[in-house]
Amino acid sequence: MTLVLIPVLAGAQVDAIVWEQGGGSAPAITANPEPGTYAVGVMVRLATTTVGTQIYYTKDGTDLVVVDGVITNGNLYTDKITIESTTTIKAIAVKDGKTSDVAAFEYVIGPPGPGDDALNQLASELVRVYSNMDVNDRKAMEDARARINAVPEQDWTQLLAPILNNLTDQAKNALGPDPCAKLRYFILDGLDIYYSPNTNVNQVAQQLKIFRSTYTPMITRVFKGGFTVEDIWSFILAVQDALPGQFTDQDLEDLLDKGFAIIEDRLQEWLNGAIYETLNKPEYQVFKNKLVEVGLNTNILMQTKNDLFNAAEPDLSAEQAVVKGYVRSRVELVGETTLLAGNTETYQLNAMRVNLASLLKWHSSDTAVADFTQGSTLKAKTAGTTIITAYWDTPDGLEKAWLKKFTVTVEPREETAAIRGKVRKQDGAPLKNVSVQLRQNEELRLETKTDYNGAFEFFAVTPGEYNLIIFAPGFLKVMFDIQIEPGKDINKEIELIFTISSDLDSNGRVDDTDLELFMSYYWQTKEGMPYDSVIDLFQDEKIDLKDLVTAGKSFGYSIQPLKAKHFSLPSRSRKFLADFNANGRWILLN
Structure with missing residues (x-):
C-alpha cells in the first residue's frame, strides 16, 4: 500500500x-x-x-x-x-x-455589501409567487432547472452566440480567458434560484445575497462601474410591476371565461411587452446606455432570453407556472377566515379590476367542518379546519385551475342563552322604546329598546351573572339579577309603574311629603348630593327641569288626590308646580 x-x-x-x-x-x-x-x-x-x-x-x-x-x-x-x-x-x-x-x-x-432593500423585496415577491404554486407548477419549475443544467457545455456557445458575437473586446477581456463559461455560470446560478420554488423568504434572500457577492466583481469589470446587481433586481421587479398592464380587456375576458388555458397562447407576448415597456422607461436609460457601451442592446438580450427559455422549457410550462403563481398572488381575499360554528361568510376575490367570486366554483376540503350553501357563501358547522379552493369550472380545475386557496378555522361556539321579555304599564298596555340594558360587573354588555309590542330580546348571551335594567322617563327603574346558564333561555314579563307620584317615603300614600322629597333632589348632579338615579328619569346624571316636567305628567296616577298647594321651585327655573283642583294632576306655572 x-x-x-x-x-x-x-x-x-x-x-x-x-x-x-x-x-x-x-x-x-x-x-x-x-x-x-x-x-x-x-x-x-x-x-x-x-x-x-x-x-x-x-x-x-x-x-x-x-x-x-x-x-x-x-x-x-x-x-x-x-x-x-x-x-x-x-x-x-x-x-x-x-x-x-x-x-x-x-x-x-x-463584511456585508450594499443595502438590501431591492434584494429583500425581490425575495419577498419570489416567495409570494412560489407560495401560490401547486404540485404540478413546482414540478414544471424543477424540470426546467434540470433541463437547463443538463445542456451540454458545447451547446452553450450557440445559446450565447448573440451576446458573445456582439460583446466588445474590452468586455470579453473583462470576463477572462473563457467568456462563455463566465456567462454560463452567471446564467445558471441565476436560473438555479429562479427555478427553485423555495417558500422560505430568508433562504431565498440568502441565495440572492450570495449570488450578488459572487458576481459583483465580474459585473463591475464588464460595465466599468455605474451598474450593479441591485440594478438587475430593480429591473426584474419593474418588469413584474409592468406585467398587469399587458393584459388587455380581451385577455381579461378570456381569462375569466377560460381560466389559465389562455396563458400558453399569450405568455411570450405578455412577458416581452413587460420587458420592452420597462426598458423604455426613463429610469432605465442608464441601463440601456451601459448595454450599448459593451456592444449589446435590448433585442440581443430578448433573443438570448427566448433561446434560454426554449432550452429549459420548450413548452414554456415553467413560465406558465410562474404567471399562474403571479396571478394567484395578486388575488385579494375579502372575508373572515376564522368563524364561529353556526355563522356564515360570503367571500369576494378581487383581482385585475373585477370581483371574480361569482365566476368561480368553490370547494371545501372538509364539508363536515364547513360547506358552501350558495356561490361563495360558506356555512361554518363544527370546530376544525378546512381548505377552501376557488377554481375555474374545468375538468381539472380543482387540481390545476385554482385561483385561490386558503384555510378556514371554525371555532366552537360557547353554548349560550337568550333573554327575552315584554314591558307593559300597570294597565297592561305595551311600552315601546323602553331602554333595556344588560350589565355585568357594572359594565354595559348589551343594550336595546322595546319594539311596538313592548318586546325585547338579547341573543347569544354567554353564561354568567348579569343585571337586567329597564327604564323609561316617568317610570320607576327596574333591575333584576339574572343567572345565565348554558342553553337555558330566560323569558320575563316586566311591569313598569310610574315614579315620582309613587310613594317615595313608603308611607302608603302619595302626599306632600313625596313632593317635598322630590324637590330636595332638584337640580342635583351625580357628583352632587343628594342624588338618586331613580329620581333621574332621563338617566342623564342630573335632576333638572326635564325630570320635573315628566314627574308632573305622572301625578295624575297618584294613589289619592293631593291637596291644592303651591311649591316654589328654585329661583333659576322661575316656575311653580301646583294642583289647584286637588285632582292629583300637577301642572307647571310660570
Whole structure:
C-alpha cells in the first residue's frame, strides 16, 4: 500500500496537473469566480478541460490523502460549492488511477455589501409567487432547472452566440480567458434560484445575497462601474410591476371565461411587452446606455432570453407556472377566515379590476367542518379546519385551475342563552322604546329598546351573572339579577309603574311629603348630593327641569288626590308646580 500526501501548490490556481502515476500532465483545475474577498458568501465552480476527469475537494482546509491511487477523504465534485465563511478549498483531479497535485483556492468572506432593500423585496415577491404554486407548477419549475443544467457545455456557445458575437473586446477581456463559461455560470446560478420554488423568504434572500457577492466583481469589470446587481433586481421587479398592464380587456375576458388555458397562447407576448415597456422607461436609460457601451442592446438580450427559455422549457410550462403563481398572488381575499360554528361568510376575490367570486366554483376540503350553501357563501358547522379552493369550472380545475386557496378555522361556539321579555304599564298596555340594558360587573354588555309590542330580546348571551335594567322617563327603574346558564333561555314579563307620584317615603300614600322629597333632589348632579338615579328619569346624571316636567305628567296616577298647594321651585327655573283642583294632576306655572 502506498500512502501519498499530496503537496499543495500555493496560489490561486494551478497551471498544470502533474499526474502521480504515469508522469503525464493535464490542464489546470480552475475555480470560478477567482479566489479573493467576497461579501456574505460566494458560489464556486471547479473545472478541468480534460474529459473524464473527476475532482475531489475539501472546504475546511484539510489536506487530501491518496492511498493506492484512491482518495480516502474529501468530496466528489458534482455541483457548485457554496461558501458562507472564510475558507480554503483544496482540490485534486483524478483520472485512470492517477492524481494531480492539489490546488488551493482561498476565499475570504468580508463584511456585508450594499443595502438590501431591492434584494429583500425581490425575495419577498419570489416567495409570494412560489407560495401560490401547486404540485404540478413546482414540478414544471424543477424540470426546467434540470433541463437547463443538463445542456451540454458545447451547446452553450450557440445559446450565447448573440451576446458573445456582439460583446466588445474590452468586455470579453473583462470576463477572462473563457467568456462563455463566465456567462454560463452567471446564467445558471441565476436560473438555479429562479427555478427553485423555495417558500422560505430568508433562504431565498440568502441565495440572492450570495449570488450578488459572487458576481459583483465580474459585473463591475464588464460595465466599468455605474451598474450593479441591485440594478438587475430593480429591473426584474419593474418588469413584474409592468406585467398587469399587458393584459388587455380581451385577455381579461378570456381569462375569466377560460381560466389559465389562455396563458400558453399569450405568455411570450405578455412577458416581452413587460420587458420592452420597462426598458423604455426613463429610469432605465442608464441601463440601456451601459448595454450599448459593451456592444449589446435590448433585442440581443430578448433573443438570448427566448433561446434560454426554449432550452429549459420548450413548452414554456415553467413560465406558465410562474404567471399562474403571479396571478394567484395578486388575488385579494375579502372575508373572515376564522368563524364561529353556526355563522356564515360570503367571500369576494378581487383581482385585475373585477370581483371574480361569482365566476368561480368553490370547494371545501372538509364539508363536515364547513360547506358552501350558495356561490361563495360558506356555512361554518363544527370546530376544525378546512381548505377552501376557488377554481375555474374545468375538468381539472380543482387540481390545476385554482385561483385561490386558503384555510378556514371554525371555532366552537360557547353554548349560550337568550333573554327575552315584554314591558307593559300597570294597565297592561305595551311600552315601546323602553331602554333595556344588560350589565355585568357594572359594565354595559348589551343594550336595546322595546319594539311596538313592548318586546325585547338579547341573543347569544354567554353564561354568567348579569343585571337586567329597564327604564323609561316617568317610570320607576327596574333591575333584576339574572343567572345565565348554558342553553337555558330566560323569558320575563316586566311591569313598569310610574315614579315620582309613587310613594317615595313608603308611607302608603302619595302626599306632600313625596313632593317635598322630590324637590330636595332638584337640580342635583351625580357628583352632587343628594342624588338618586331613580329620581333621574332621563338617566342623564342630573335632576333638572326635564325630570320635573315628566314627574308632573305622572301625578295624575297618584294613589289619592293631593291637596291644592303651591311649591316654589328654585329661583333659576322661575316656575311653580301646583294642583289647584286637588285632582292629583300637577301642572307647571310660570
